[in-house]
Every structure is written in structure tokens, then in C-alpha cells.
Amino acid sequence: MSSLPVEAKELTIGELAGRSGVPASALRFYERQGLIRSRRTAGNQRRYGRETLRQVAFVRASHHLGIPLTAIRDVLALLPEGAAPTREFWVRASECWNAELNARIERLERMRDRFTECIGCGCLSFEQCALVNPGDKLGQEGPGPRRLFSS
Amino acid sequence: MSSLPVEAKELTIGELAGRSGVPASALRFYERQGLIRSRRTAGNQRRYGRETLRQVAFVRASHHLGIPLTAIRDVLALLPEGAAPTREFWVRASECWNAELNARIERLERMRDRFTECIGCGCLSFEQCALVNPGDKLGQEGPGPRRLFSS
DNA sequence: GTCGAACCTGAACAAAGGTTCAAGTCAAGC
DNA sequence: GCTTGACTTGAACCTTTGTTCAGGTTCGAC
Numbered sequence: 001m002s003s004l005p006v007e008a009k010e011l012t013i014g015e016l017a018g019r020s021g022v023p024a025s026a027l028r029f030y031e032r033q034g035l036i037r038s039r040r041t042a043g044n045q046r047r048y049g050r051e052t053l054r055q056v057a058f059v060r061a062s063h064h065l066g067i068p069l070t071a072i073r074d075v076l077a078l079l080p081e082g083a084a085p086t087r088e089f090w091v092r093a094s095e096c097w098n099a100e101l102n103a104r105i106e107r108l109e110r111m112r113d114r115f116t117e118c119i120g121c122g123c124l125s126f127e128q129c130a131l132v133n134p135g136d137k138l139g140q141e142g143p144g145p146r147r148l149f150s151s
Numbered sequence: 152m153s154s155l156p157v158e159a160k161e162l163t164i165g166e167l168a169g170r171s172g173v174p175a176s177a178l179r180f181y182e183r184q185g186l187i188r189s190r191r192t193a194g195n196q197r198r199y200g201r202e203t204l205r206q207v208a209f210v211r212a213s214h215h216l217g218i219p220l221t222a223i224r225d226v227l228a229l230l231p232e233g234a235a236p237t238r239e240f241w242v243r244a245s246e247c248w249n250a251e252l253n254a255r256i257e258r259l260e261r262m263r264d265r266f267t268e269c270i271g272c273g274c275l276s277f278e279q280c281a282l283v284n285p286g287d288k289l290g291q292e293g294p295g296p297r298r299l300f301s302s
Numbered sequence: 303g304t305c306g307a308a309c310c311t312g313a314a315c316a317a318a319g320g321t322t323c324a325a326g327t328c329a330a331g332c
Numbered sequence: 333g334c335t336t337g338a339c340t341t342g343a344a345c346c347t348t349t350g351t352t353c354a355g356g357t358t359c360g361a362c
Contacts, residue, residue, distance in 0.1 A: 012309080024309085026349085026350060026351085030350095044311095108252055118212070180321090194327075195340065219318075
């Protein structure tokens with residue numbers, strides 16, 4: 001096994017940056033935030049295993065979806081320390097994001113419909129509007145002075 | 152007309168904050184950013200006309216949709232200086248946001264589908280993924296070393 | 303053994319969208 | 333006319349997601 005030419009060669013930060021398209025400064029930042037890990041050489045330089053490429057890609061793809069880094073970190077934290085992520089892991093992670101995206105799409109659709117209703121009804125009745133008053137605090141607090149446009 | 156009890160009473164910043172639910176600090180910030188305007192008393196305190204309530208509500212609703220303040224400012228800047236906004240104005244503004252929201256919903260749906268495809272296809276083939284490589288820079292640069300997961 | 307490129311760290315800066323604070327001024331009720 | 337709460341300002345601070353810079357170290361090739 002050790003005689004095979006597949007020596008999992010480690011990457012420097014520059015190589016990882018070049019291959020992933022992510023600037024080295026961002027990779028250091030991700031490490032500070034606990035999203036990726038690195039081994040250090042005797043001279044304190046970072047070395048990355050090949051699995052890190054895939055993790056960085058996952059981070060970028062997730063982030064591109066609008067997922068905050070903290071959420072990505074929480075998911076990546078489930079990865080076993082040195083092991084390469086399993087297929088099951090990626091599938092579960094993607095299901096997380098899928099649910100997240102669906103929720104976000106639904107929310108946007110609801111907001112669009114409400115906004116249209118607010119503006120389009122002819123009376124400009126913002127005062128009942130869930131957009132202006134998110135979380136429906138209005139109803140919970142009674143007919144007090146917090147009401148917008150008490151007209 | 153002047154004997155009517157409907158004297159368009161001006162609001163202090165505290166009153167506007169109380170009625171709109173928006174903190175006074177945010178109202179001052181909005182003014183600095185050019186989103187709302189105020190008259191000043193002899194003693195330099197802010198006074199707001201009643202139309203400002205509606206403008207603030209519009210700002211909050213728009214912002215709640217995720218529209219950046221600069222875009223909201225650009226739309227509100229179309230309002231005539233002292234005049235109350237017309238119905239036409241609100242309708243046109245809402246059409247703007249509607250288009251914006253629809254575009255955002257579509258984009259999220261596309262991303263969700265791509266992400267699912269990436270993860271779910273069984274080969275974990277991120278390398279062709281538009282999420283990992285947005286803007287398709289990969290294809291434009293040829294088969295160089297920028298490719299993720301050149302496996 | 304020497305040279306330059308790549309790497310290290312911490313600190314400062316950026317943009318968006320504000321909040322909080324200190325120190326001082328205004329408005330209004332009694 | 334005094335007191336008190338509301339208001340004024342600018343400056344500093346906050347979060348998120350990084351970039352840039354200064355000053356110093358290490359790696360690898362010759």
C-alpha cells in the first residue's frame with residue numbers, strides 16, 4: 001500500500017487558493033472561524049489534505065446560497081477529524097440547505113404577495129401589513145399607540 | 152378651512168419613533184442617508200409631517216424584503232419635495248420591488264436545483280457546478296489549474 | 303549559503319445598517 | 333423660572349465576510 005504512487009500530497013495555502021479559486025486570505029479567515037483545519041509544518045506553515053479542497057468548495061457553494069458561515073461551520077463540525085467526508089454526509093448537508101432554501105423561497109413569495117396586496121388594494125392600508133409589522137406585534141399589544149397610520 | 156380641527160400636527164422624532172416602531176437612532180440614520188427629510192425648529196429639533204409616517208413604513212417594508220437602503224433612497228428621491236406621495240407613486244414603487252422579488256425567487260430556485268443536482272448525482276461532481284464556480288469562469292479560462300477537484 | 307517567492311502574524315480598513323454613549327441644549331409642565 | 337425629559341451632535345462600537353498592509357520567517361532552487 002505504501003508503495004503505491006498515490007501519495008496523498010499535501011497542499012500549501014497557495015496551492016489550495018489556486019485550485020479552489022479562493023484567496024489565501026479567505027482560507028486563513030475560514031480557519032480562524034473553524035470552517036477548515038490545517039496541519040502545520042515545523043516552520044509553522046499550513047498544509048492541507050486533499051479533502052480540504054472539497055470542503056472549501058462546499059463552503060463556497062453554501063455561502064453562495066446565502067447560508068451564513070456559522071451555519072456552514074456547524075454542519076462541517078460534524079465531520080470526523082481527519083477522515084474524508086462520506087457521501088452520506090454531503091447528502092445530509094445538502095438536505096439541510098435544501099430545506100433552508102425552500103423556506104427562504106416560500107418566505108419571499110409570501111412577502112411579495114403581501115406587499116402587492118398592501119399597495120394594490122387602493123386604500124394603501126399598510127397598517128395591517130405583516131411587512132411593516134413583522135411578527136404581528138400589533139395584535140399582541142392591543143390597540144395602543146404603536147399602531148402605524150392610525151388614521 | 153383653517154378653522155377645521157384637522158391641523159396637520161407635526162411629529163417629534165420621539166413621536167415618529169413611537170408610532171412607526173422604528174428607533175429614533177434609525178430615523179436619524181435614515182435622514183443622514185437621505186431616505187427621509189425633516190423640518191427643524193428654531194432650537195434645531197426635528198419635526199416631521201404626517202406623510203413621513205408612510206414613508207418610514209415604506210422604508211421598513213422594503214428593507215424587510217431585503218432591498219438595500221440605497222435602492223429605497225433612489226426610489227423615494229422621486230417624491231416631490233413637500234407633497235404627499237400619490238397612489239401612482241406607491242404602485243410604481245411596488246412594481247419595482249415585485250420585479251426584484253421575482254428575480255430573487257427565480258435565482259434561489261435555480262440555485263436550489265443546481266445544488267441538489269451536484270450533490271445528488273452520485274459522483275459528487277462539484278467541478279462542473281455553477282455554484283462553486285459562479286459566472287462560469289472555468290470554461291472561459293480553459294483547462295487550466297483553476298479547476299476545482301481536477302481528480 | 304544565499305536569494306527571492308511564498309508564507310506567517312496581528313492590526314487596520316471596508317460596506318451595510320445601524321446602536322450606544324457623552325456632553326450639551328431645548329421644550330414644556332408646574 | 334426651574335426642573336426634567338426629550339432632543340442635539342459626533343464618535344465609537346457592533347456584526348459579517350473578508351482584504352490589505354507592515355514587519356518578519358521559511359522554503360526551495362541555484
